[in-house]
Amino acid sequence: MRMSSSAGQSSGSEGDPRLVTDERKRKRMLSNRESARRSRMRKQQHLNDLTNQAAQLRNENEQVAMQVNLITQQYLELESENSVLRAQMMELTERLQSLNSMLHIFQKVSGMSMDIPEIPDPLLRPWLLPCPAQPIMASADLFQF
Numbered sequence: 001m002r003m004s005s006s007a008g009q010s011s012g013s014e015g016d017p018r019l020v021t022d023e024r025k026r027k028r029m030l031s032n033r034e035s036a037r038r039s040r041m042r043k044q045q046h047l048n049d050l051t052n053q054a055a056q057l058r059n060e061n062e063q064v065a066m067q068v069n070l071i072t073q074q075y076l077e078l079e080s081e082n083s084v085l086r087a088q089m090m091e092l093t094e095r096l097q098s099l100n101s102m103l104h105i106f107q108k109v110s111g112m113s114m115d116i117p118e119i120p121d122p123l124l125r126p127w128l129l130p131c132p133a134q135p136i137m138a139s140a141d142l143f144q145f
Helices: 002-010 017-110
Strands: none
Touching: none
């Protein structure tokens, strides 16, 4: 008879405290599992986002490296051309000085008055040109990829 009384008790509105505790544990376990599942999904999404961002940054880095290489190549070509132009300017300045010297000698020997143009200062002192070349400061490893 005792069995039937406990069975009657469990079907009551309050129920057996062990069953209520078990039900709470079961709900908590389900809630914890769902929370853990959501947490794993958030972590996976975060990992996917970081992976995509890393790929995008690698791509941007490659593009910047290509631009640096292109600009470096252009700079080297311009620097080479500039060196040739400087050498030509120096050669022409020397020729002009030589011709002016000859004209001065001819003027003195012949006694003829000549209008000998003066050589402008910038041609005599190219390091004092209005727009001198500015040095570019960079480390040696900047251009290595």
